[in-house]
Amino acid sequence: MNIAMDFWTWTAALLTLAILSFLWKDNPTYRAAEHLYIGVANGYSVTLIWYNVVVPNMIDPIAGAYRQVAREGMNWSVLNPFQEANFFVIIPMMVGALYITRFIPKISWMVRIPIGLTLGYYTAISIPASFEASILRQLEASIVTRAHMTMGFRPALWVFLVLIGTLSTLIYFFFSTEHRGILKPISNFGILVVMIGFGASFGLTVMARISLAIGRFVFLFKDWLGLVY
Amino acid sequence: MKRKLALYIMFTMAVWGGISVFIGKQTVHNFDNLLRNKLLLIVGAFAIILGLGSLIFHHTQKIKRNARYWQYSYITLGALIITSFIGLFGGVRGEGGLPTFFGGTVLGTYQGNIYTFQDKNELKLFKADPSRYAREDIALMPLPQGVSEDLSRYEKSVLLREIQLRNTSLQLQNLEIPLMISPVSGEVVPFEDDFGVSIQNIYEGILVPCGSTMFAMLAFYMCSAAYRAFRMRNLHAGVLLVSAFIVMLGQIPLITAFIPGLHDFRQWILDVPNLASKRGIMIGVGLGMAATSFKIIFGIERAWLGGGEE
Amino acid sequence: MNDRTIWEKMMQVDRRVIYLIVAIVMIVPIIFPFDLPIKISKRTTLKLFNAIEKFPEQRSVFFISADLNPQDQPELYPMLVSWIRHCFHRKIKVLVMCLYPTSLGLAEQALNQVSTEFNNRASQGIGRRIVYGEDYVFLGYKPPPIVPILGLGENIFDVFPRDFYGNELKDYSTLPMMENIKNYRDMDMIGSIAANTLPVTYIAYAQARYGIAVTGGVTAVSVADFYPYLDSGQLTGMLEGMKGAAEYEGLIRETFPEEDGRRLATEGMSAQSTTHLAIILMVVLGNVCFFMQRRHESRRG
Structure with missing residues (x-):
């Protein structure tokens, strides 16, 4: 046994135990750890946004432009957004600052402006990207071709099964008409396929969750208590 | 009118987004890069104020009203303020003005010369007294007998890393690394690693254990749920259960070693029925998302505008 | 008063018992890993x-x-x-x-x-x-x-x-x-x-x-x-x-x-194996209890 003597390893271990104690029952140590986590997580993201977004994209350009003006006098180039040092960034900063109006009831409608700007752009560029990746290429991959037929009986059968399974899943989720007549058996088959898929997801999720718990126990027994390896 | 203004802005940006994808002109590319990499990034950064504002508002209200567990709100607010303070003034890697390393005693600085042969791949380390040799002398001298001294493995790796990171083409470096004896292993370790309150220490000592333990608890909940609720009540539940069983059994080396074909059966389930269901769902979701995106762009779907004034 | 069957009792076992079992089957192979x-x-x-x-x-x-x-x-x-x-x-x-x-x-x-x-x-x-x-x-x-x-x-x-x-x-x-x-x-x-x-x-x-x-x-x-x-x-x-x-x-x-x-992942696979087995056994046991209880109830009318 080779127990850790480091302050932060002890902090981490005690916090791990505090949170695990919730498995026994809700208690003050768990609640304290949970509240601490929320505060620290937000403080951490404040720091990262400051150093990775605010400083390089807002403070540096403005300070650079200010120095340039002090050095060479005012000229138009400090307004050029393509230049490294510029005052132009003040405009998107002012637009971004409109987010704060959310807390001022009289002008809170202005928060929609920055939301609209980002939402519009990112929605538009996501349409062709997801259409290509999740729909067109997937449809292409479902098509049974002559090449599939030459792969042998079993692979060809599986390709057919995938096609039928995909179609019946789509029909099962197609709610615009009632599932009657020919649609009924197809959608029934569809739900079976979906259930197999969910079962597979469940089985894999078990592995994922166990991995995470293993990670914590390895920390407790190896890094903290020094019992392992 | 106020709602319309936001809709017009959103629509204009969407049109530009479309242009940027489909028109390959260099000027379009340049402006699009500026918009995405700089301007929208700046606008988006302010969104965190919304989140922070709601968090602070929620907890101050809790304290004001003496709501249930209000005492804990002090922990959240205190942690938020202290972490932000350390982060903003101490720097991400402890480079800021606020000193974030203290406590403990420094053993002294390691002052050694690292000798590397002309060929970069042959890296040799030895400790030497810098006052005895001028830099150039050492660089030209062959390795003196007896001066070479075995460094601890950790020390070696620290030094090796330093030399790799700084400049591999340098043949001689005079490194100054504050060192201390670790109370745990008794080995020489870099000073900062053990006693500090930098944002990185907080990240590793508080954020990582809390975050990963919260996720790790899901393993326990899932086991309990599997025992209590995973029942073969009807055909559909039965199919789900059997499929989950085969996938689980197929990923246990302990079982697949004894049941031939189980591993392949698991793979078949993933490759054929699972693939079909996931592909069906994916196409459905993809179409739904595209439709919703168009509805947003053309102002049919307006939930994002929220309530309030026209 | 005490007319609950063994199956019913087993189905309503305290969740903490399950947590404890899971923790044990996970921790033992972490301390004593085996090759697979x-x-x-x-x-x-x-x-x-x-x-x-x-x-x-x-x-x-x-x-x-x-x-x-x-x-x-x-x-x-x-x-x-x-x-x-x-x-x-x-x-x-x-x-x-x-x-x-x-x-x-x-x-x-x-x-x-x-x-x-x-x-x-x-x-x-x-x-x-x-x-x-x-x-x-x-x-x-x-x-x-x-x-x-x-x-x-x-x-x-x-x-x-x-x-x-x-x-x-x-x-x-x-x-x-x-x-x-x-x-x-x-x-x-x-x-x-x-x-x-x-x-x-x-x-x-x-x-x-x-x-x-x-x-x-x-x-x-x-x-x-x-x-x-x-x-x-x-x-x-x-x-x-x-x-x-x-x-x-x-x-x-x-x-x-x-x-x-x-090989960190290989080392983790022994704990994976035992915990997987435990979950599978639990699901089986849970279902056995469920069906036995149902049979018991239908017999009693």
């Missing part, structure tokens, strides 16, 4: 391994987007280590980037760990020495994800003027391998290690626009959702959670006998 033969999945792990095996030596570049968070470490960290080991063994250049700040520490740790392993072996005369700038470069982090994902298709020097350690990327005397890398066209494959759908983002933006091969190292939770991309060829193989990582570790050990590094 791990079968290799052909369509996922082996496909990726073979694809990397086919890269020509010296001039190929494997671009790793290491976006693992501390909570995913047990699953994803061994994958990152294995990929780096494989590339270093095969003399393939490695370029590493992070899309999240929380991944930086782990990515750097993996690079340092593997290069130290190689250099320690090299000092004993086995294998080759790894040099930063020649064999690998660590770019660091740039938010938000879409910016570097699209930007690297155009010009890497615009997105990352400097590497993580502050070296100028265009300083070819320090970073000689960057001389031949300008954008995705100069890379052979993107490997996206993530606990979310980032591999799909790479497929949708980097692959669709610039045609580069993409592979994924993903957590088991999302594995099933990636199968359509695997089948359509958009993903060139992938690693499925801890099991996939263990398989890859085994393949590397088999192919490169000098490899003696720690």
Whole structure:
């Protein structure tokens, strides 16, 4: 046994135990750890946004432009957004600052402006990207071709099964008409396929969750208590 | 009118987004890069104020009203303020003005010369007294007998890393690394690693254990749920259960070693029925998302505008 | 008063009893691990391994987007280590980037760990020495994800003027391998290690626009959702959670006998096995109790 003597390893271990104690029952140590986590997580993201977004994209350009003006006098180039040092960034900063109006009831409608700007752009560029990746290429991959037929009986059968399974899943989720007549058996088959898929997801999720718990126990027994390896 | 203004802005940006994808002109590319990499990034950064504002508002209200567990709100607010303070003034890697390393005693600085042969791949380390040799002398001298001294493995790796990171083409470096004896292993370790309150220490000592333990608890909940609720009540539940069983059994080396074909059966389930269901769902979701995106762009779907004034 | 059957009692056992059983079956193999033969999945792990095996030596570049968070470490960290080991063994250049700040520490740790392993072996005369700038470069982090994902298709020097350690990327005397890398066209494959759908983002933006091969190292939770991309060829193989990582570790050990590094995922597989078995037994037991109780009730009318 080779127990850790480091302050932060002890902090981490005690916090791990505090949170695990919730498995026994809700208690003050768990609640304290949970509240601490929320505060620290937000403080951490404040720091990262400051150093990775605010400083390089807002403070540096403005300070650079200010120095340039002090050095060479005012000229138009400090307004050029393509230049490294510029005052132009003040405009998107002012637009971004409109987010704060959310807390001022009289002008809170202005928060929609920055939301609209980002939402519009990112929605538009996501349409062709997801259409290509999740729909067109997937449809292409479902098509049974002559090449599939030459792969042998079993692979060809599986390709057919995938096609039928995909179609019946789509029909099962197609709610615009009632599932009657020919649609009924197809959608029934569809739900079976979906259930197999969910079962597979469940089985894999078990592995994922166990991995995470293993990670914590390895920390407790190896890094903290020094019992392992 | 106020709602319309936001809709017009959103629509204009969407049109530009479309242009940027489909028109390959260099000027379009340049402006699009500026918009995405700089301007929208700046606008988006302010969104965190919304989140922070709601968090602070929620907890101050809790304290004001003496709501249930209000005492804990002090922990959240205190942690938020202290972490932000350390982060903003101490720097991400402890480079800021606020000193974030203290406590403990420094053993002294390691002052050694690292000798590397002309060929970069042959890296040799030895400790030497810098006052005895001028830099150039050492660089030209062959390795003196007896001066070479075995460094601890950790020390070696620290030094090796330093030399790799700084400049591999340098043949001689005079490194100054504050060192201390670790109370745990008794080995020489870099000073900062053990006693500090930098944002990185907080990240590793508080954020990582809390975050990963919260996720790790899901393993326990899932086991309990599997025992209590995973029942073969009807055909559909039965199919789900059997499929989950085969996938689980197929990923246990302990079982697949004894049941031939189980591993392949698991793979078949993933490759054929699972693939079909996931592909069906994916196409459905993809179409739904595209439709919703168009509805947003053309102002049919307006939930994002929220309530309030026209 | 006490007319509850044994089945009913068993079904209503305190959840803490279950937690305790799970904890025990998980902890014992962590302290006393045992070796298990791990079968290799052909369509996922082996496909990726073979694809990397086919890269020509010296001039190929494997671009790793290491976006693992501390909570995913047990699953994803061994994958990152294995990929780096494989590339270093095969003399393939490695370029590493992070899309999240929380991944930086782990990515750097993996690079340092593997290069130290190689250099320690090299000092004993086995294998080759790894040099930063020649064999690998660590770019660091740039938010938000879409910016570097699209930007690297155009010009890497615009997105990352400097590497993580502050070296100028265009300083070819320090970073000689960057001389031949300008954008995705100069890379052979993107490997996206993530606990979310980032591999799909790479497929949708980097692959669709610039045609580069993409592979994924993903957590088991999302594995099933990636199968359509695997089948359509958009993903060139992938690693499925801890099991996939263990398989890859085994393949590397088999192919490169000098490899003696720690196999973290393989070590975790014994605890995986026992816990899986416990869950399966619990589901069976839960169902047996359920059906016996139902039979009991129907008999009583």
